[in-house]
C-alpha cells in the first residue's frame with residue numbers, strides 16, 4: 001500500500017484537480033443511489049398495505065442530534081407519502097414514486113459516468129508522462145547502458161509494463177476513490193437503519209477479507225516473472241527483425257522458431273498462472289459476498305419471522321429489505337476494492353521494472369560549473385588513456401595521441417583492435433578509465449557536454465538515418481536549417497542529383513532506417529548532414545560495405561571535400577583514403593603499435609606494410 005501511494009504521489013500530483021472532481025461526482029452518485037433506494041420503503045408499504053400507521057408532521061428544530069434529524073426526516077417522509085396517498089390514491093402514488101426512483105437513478109448513473117470520465121485525463125496523462133520520462137531517460141543514458149539492457153527489453157518495458165501500470169494501478173486508483181466513498185455512504189446508511197444488524201455483519205466481513213488476501217499474495221512475484229519473459233519475447237522479435245537477411249541466408253528459420261517457441265511457451269505458462277489467480281478473484285468475491293448476504297438474511301429474516309406482526313423490535317420487513325439492498329450494494333464496492341488489491345501488485349511489479357530504467361545512474365555526467373567552449377582552436381590531446389568496458393577487461397592500453405587543428409589522423413588495425421572504442425571516448429560516449437583527453441587544454445570531463453558534442457560531426461560506417469524526409473534527415477541536428485542550406489550541403493556531398501530524381505525530391509520519405517535508398521546514397525545523405533552541421537572536428541568511421549565503383553567514387557569525393565577544411569579522426573579500412581593523412585595510427589589489441597605517415601610506415605616494414613600489400617593485391 002505504501003508503495004502504491006508513492007506511485008500515486010509521483011504521477012498523479014499534476015492532475016489533482018481531476019481527482020477533486022472525481023471525489024465530488026462519486027459522493028453525489030452515492031447520495032443519489034441511497035435516495036433512490038429509500039423510495040423502496042414507502043413503495044413496499046403501499047404494496048403490503050402497511051400504511052395504516054399514523055404519522056404526524058414534526059418540524060425540524062435546531063439542537064437535534066444526527067440520529068434525531070434522521071428520524072424526523074424519515075417520519076416526515078412517511079407523513080408526506082400518506083398525505084399523497086390520501087390525495088391521489090395508492091396506485092398514482094406508486095407511479096409517482098417509481099418515476100422518482102427513475103429520475104434518481106438517472107442522476108446517479110450520470111454522476112457515476114462523470115466520476116469515471118474525469119479519471120480518463122489522469123489515466124492517459126500519467127501514461128504519457130511515464131512514456132515521456134522513459135524516452136528522455138533512454139536518450140540521456142550513456143551508450144554503455146544499452147550493451148547490457150537489450151533493445152527489445154526496453155521496448156517491452158515501454159509498452160507492456162507501462163500498459164500494465166495503466167490497467168492495474170490507474171484503474172485501481174479509480175476504484176480506490178470510488179469504493180471507499182460508496183462504502184462509507186452505504187455503511188452509514190446501514191448503521192442508521194439498524195446498527196445492531198450492522199455490527200453483526202461486521203463480525204463476518206473480516207473473515208471473508210482474509211480468505212481473499214491469501215489468494216492475492218503471490219500475484220506480484222508471479223507477474224514479475226511473466227513480464228520478464230515478455231521482455232525476452234520482445235528481444236527475440238527485435239533481434240529477428242534486425243537479422244532477417246542472415247536468418248534467411250543461413251536457412252535458420254527452424255532454429256529461430258525453436259528459440260522463439262521456447263520463450264513463448266514459458267510466457268504462456270507464467271501468464272496462465274497469473275491469469276488463473278486473477279480469474280479466481282471475481283467468482284471468489286461473488287461467492288463470499290453471497291455467503292455474507294445469506295448469513296445476514298438468515299439472521300435478520302428469522303428475527304422478523306419470529307415476531308407475529310411481521311415487524312420485529314429490531315427492524316420491520318420493508319426496512320429490512322431496504323437494508324438488504326444496501327448490504328447488496330456495499331458488496332460490489334467491497335468486491336472491487338479487493339479486485340484493486342489484486343491488481344495493484346501486478347502494476348507495482350511493472351513499476352519496479354520501469355523504475356529500473358528511470359533510476360539507472362547516469363555515470364557520464366557534467367561537473368557543476370562546466371566550462372563553455374565555442375570553438376576548437378588548437379589541439380585534441382589524448383594522454384595515457386586506459387579504458388575498459390563494464391566487464392573490466394582492458395580494451396585500450398596507454399594511448400597517447402595529439403591531433404592538431406586542421407590535421408587528419410587515421411586509425412587502422414584489425415577488427416576488435418579498439419578503434420571504435422577509442423573514437424567513442426572523444427565525444428564522451430564513454431569516459432576514460434585512466435588518463436585524460438583534453439581539447440584546447442581543457443579536460444573534456446570539465447566541458448559542457450552540449451558544447452563538446454557541438455564541436456563534432458559524425459559520419460558512421462552504418463549511416464544512421466530516420467524514417468523521415470530526406471530534408472529532415474540532412475537537417476537533423478541543425479535547428480532552423482533552410483532549404484538552400486540543405487541543398488548546398490547535398491550538392492557538396494554529391495547527393496543532390498539522386499535526390500532530385502526522387503518523385504518528391506527533398507520531401508521524399510526514405511523509409512525505416514533509409515531502406516528506400518542504396519548504401520552509397522545513405523552514406524552521402526549522412527555526409528551531407530555532417531557538412532550542414534559544419535563542425536570543426538569530424539569523426540569518420542569509414543564504410544567497409546563494398547559499394548560499386550561509381551558510388552564509391554562519389555562517396556570518396558564527398559568525404560574528401562568534407563575532410564579538407566576540418567580536423568578529422570578517421571577509422572579507415574581502405575588505405576587509399578588515408579595515404580595523405582598527417583598521422584596514421586596502427587592499432588592492435590588495444591595498443592598503438594606503429595605510427596607515422598604513409599611512407600614512413602611502409603618503410604618500417606611492419607604491420608602497416610603487410611596491410612598495404614594485402615590491399616594492393
Ligand code: ADP
Pocket residue numbers: 144147389390391395413414415416417418419420421422
Ligand atoms: P574495432 O573498432 O577496432 O573493431 P572495437 O573498439 O569495436 O574494435 O572493440 C574493441 C574490443 O572491445 C573488442 O574486443 C570488443 O569485443 C570489445 N567491446 C566493444 N564494445 C563493447 C562493449 N559495449 N562492451 C564490452 N566490450 C566491448
